[in-house]
Amino acid sequence: MKRHEGRVAIVTGAAAGIGRATVEKFVAEGASVVAVDVQRDALSWAAGLDGVATLAGDLTDPAVNAEMVALAVSRFGALHAVALNAGIVVQGTIQRGSLEDYDRVMDINVRAVALGIRAALPALEAADGGAIVVTGSVSGLFGDSGLWAYNASTAAVVNLVRSVALDIGHLGIRINAVCPGPVRTAMTANVAGTDMERSMQARLPLQRFGDPTEIANVISFLASTEASFVTGAELPVDGGVTCGTGQWATTGGRRAGFL
Numbered sequence: 001m002k003r004h005e006g007r008v009a010i011v012t013g014a015a016a017g018i019g020r021a022t023v024e025k026f027v028a029e030g031a032s033v034v035a036v037d038v039q040r041d042a043l044s045w046a047a048g049l050d051g052v053a054t055l056a057g058d059l060t061d062p063a064v065n066a067e068m069v070a071l072a073v074s075r076f077g078a079l080h081a082v083a084l085n086a087g088i089v090v091q092g093t094i095q096r097g098s099l100e101d102y103d104r105v106m107d108i109n110v111r112a113v114a115l116g117i118r119a120a121l122p123a124l125e126a127a128d129g130g131a132i133v134v135t136g137s138v139s140g141l142f143g144d145s146g147l148w149a150y151n152a153s154t155a156a157v158v159n160l161v162r163s164v165a166l167d168i169g170h171l172g173i174r175i176n177a178v179c180p181g182p183v184r185t186a187m188t189a190n191v192a193g194t195d196m197e198r199s200m201q202a203r204l205p206l207q208r209f210g211d212p213t214e215i216a217n218v219i220s221f222l223a224s225t226e227a228s229f230v231t232g233a234e235l236p237v238d239g240g241v242t243c244g245t246g247q248w249a250t251t252g253g254r255r256a257g258f259l
């Protein structure tokens, strides 16, 4: 029996990257999926796939959140799992980053997630429980230079998950956050092949960026009944980057200079 056989899931940010890998994982595990993204053309990869319905829309709009849940129920009959993964990154120091960027990143990474949770709860409750998985970030657990607004938004969403877990546990609905480290997607494409990428990799115990499938695997697990006693947790999926103090690059198997 496949992990999600007979279950219905929603995945947001499904056009590419971690979201696309999550749709593919859910489908491979037997789920029917509503795939949602603001990029209509990029979402077309999923159109016409067996057991997949697509919805193009901006998740900062409450109506789009209501529509994705209605589509899951009307097309596939129920809703069991929701992966709220859509997100953006904005860059800039505290002195120079724009407040428009701050508002936008909070709107998409935090408010839209709250809208998604609120929209999904009645259908999840009707299905006698279910699970929500939010994509946060290791940037929500610590700070990064030049990413203050993104750091603030991902920290907010991790704590949102904890609070919501307290409010909905009695309904039998679980909610958890995955916190990826650097993953090879459009979001990190600007550092591919640069010194910045090499320096980031040197800080990762596993010495490499993650693949979107490695995040999707964990989202699939947390969304499944195998994780039935896990709620309110944030799970780093980060090649180990958050297990260090951040003071040094790892030795990468070489002898540390001062030892």
Ligand SMILES: NC(=O)c1ccc[n+]([C@@H]2O[C@H](COP(=O)([O-])OP(=O)(O)OC[C@H]3O[C@@H](n4cnc5c(N)ncnc54)[C@H](O)[C@@H]3O)[C@@H](O)[C@H]2O)c1
Residues within 6 Å of the ligand: 012, 013, 014, 015, 016, 017, 018, 019, 036, 037, 038, 039, 057, 058, 059, 060, 085, 086, 087, 088, 089, 108, 112, 135, 136, 137, 138, 179, 180, 181, 182, 183, 184, 185, 186, 187, 188
């Ligand atoms: N790639 C990384 O290194 C990394 C690290 C940590 C966390 N994350 C998080 O993972 C999630 C997925 O990012 P990704 O790396 O796959 O990047 P990505 O840019 O490939 O995917 C994000 C998707 O979200 C969609 N989206 C953005 N705003 C939207 C909106 N308002 N409505 C609907 N869809 C919207 C985009 O169109 C895009 O397809 C994000 O929440 C991101 O913050 C990524």
